[in-house]
Amino acid sequence: MSKKPISSDSCLNMTLDSVRESLIGQEDTIIFCLIERAKYPINSPLYDESVAGVPGSLVEYIVKETEALQAKVGRYESPEENPFFPENLPPLIVPPHNIPQVLHPSGISININKTIWDTYFNQLLPLFVREGNDGNYVPTATCDLHCLQALSRRIHYGKFVAEIKFMDAPEDYSPAILAQDRATLMSLLTFEKVEEMVKQRVEKKAMVFGQEVSLNDPDDKKGKYKVDPSMVSRLYGEWVMPLTKLVQVEYLLRRLD
Numbered sequence: 705m706s707k708k709p710i711s712s713d714s715c716l717n718m719t720l721d722s723v724r725e726s727l728i729g730q731e732d733t734i735i736f737c738l739i740e741r742a743k744y745p746i747n748s749p750l751y752d753e754s755v756a757g758v759p760g761s762l763v764e765y766i767v768k769e770t771e772a773l774q775a776k777v778g779r780y781e782s783p784e785e786n787p788f789f790p791e792n793l794p795p796l797i798v799p800p801h802n803i804p805q806v807l808h809p810s811g812i813s814i815n816i817n818k819t820i821w822d823t824y825f826n827q828l829l830p831l832f833v834r835e836g837n838d839g840n841y842v843p844t845a846t847c848d849l850h851c852l853q854a855l856s857r858r859i860h861y862g863k864f865v866a867e868i869k870f871m872d873a874p875e876d877y878s879p880a881i882l883a884q885d886r887a888t889l890m891s892l893l894t895f896e897k898v899e900e901m902v903k904q905r906v907e908k909k910a911m912v913f914g915q916e917v918s919l920n921d922p923d924d925k926k927g928k929y930k931v932d933p934s935m936v937s938r939l940y941g942e943w944v945m946p947l948t949k950l951v952q953v954e955y956l957l958r959r960l961d
């Protein structure tokens with residue numbers, strides 16, 4: 705068998721509409737991940753560094769080891785993917801993908817996964833997961849990994865959004881970049897109406913994707929959802945979009961390096 709590099713779609717034809725389409729698609733992934741995680745109780749021994757029998761907590765160990773495996777087969781070749789534990793990742797064992805480079809080189813390495821990790825475990829998880837311990841530690845940790853990866857991909861997608869915005873209007877962004885003026889960059893890249901639509905859409909999706917289904921009495925489960933739709937809207941309004949905007953600002957600050 706010939707060992708050709710795996711091909712990947714070109715991202716050179718991106719537009720603001722197309723990156724927004726991608727963000728809309730990623731909403732589905734995030735909501736399904738939250739629904740899956742909400743099936744399990746908090747299962748707190750997973751996060752306890754003293755009981756696991758492995759270095760760090762069990763969840764940390766599972767994420768680290770999964771990232772190491774996925775790094776070997778090319779996950780972090782993609783500029784959309786950022787590891788939570790970038791230190792000491794093993795080298796690729798497959799041929800490189802040769803993905804066309806659309807991001808400015810200085811912005812590629814922006815990685816706010818430390819913040820995403822802390823926010824997810826300390827603020828988000830307690831909001832949508834019930835108390836308790838059912839012993840399903842590995843399936844639960846796998847759900848955490850999927851939630852973290854989906855959130856990280858969405859938030860770091862801000863690099864692409866920022867690149868498109870800069871390319872569409874370099875004359876608007878350049879003075880603020882040269883002045884390293886974060887506040888002006890933040891107001892230039894913010895579209896409040898779009899944010900409002902995102903919050904409404906994710907709330908609606910959480911209702912549709914997470915509705916309880918009953919064959920007997922259709923009213924039996926009416927209004928019951930697997931994750932609270934208003935919580936998903938809040939998650940986007942308070943964390944997902946602000947962190948995506950933080951990535952955009954960080955990216956733009958380096959855009960003229």
Ligand SMILES: O=C(O)C(=O)C[C@]1(C(=O)O)C=C[C@@H](O)C=C1
Binds near residue numbers: 727894898902944
């Ligand atoms: O759609 C954009 O323009 C984005 O920058 C994305 C995003 C978001 O995170 O969803 C962030 C900032 C804008 O205010 C609106 C939405």
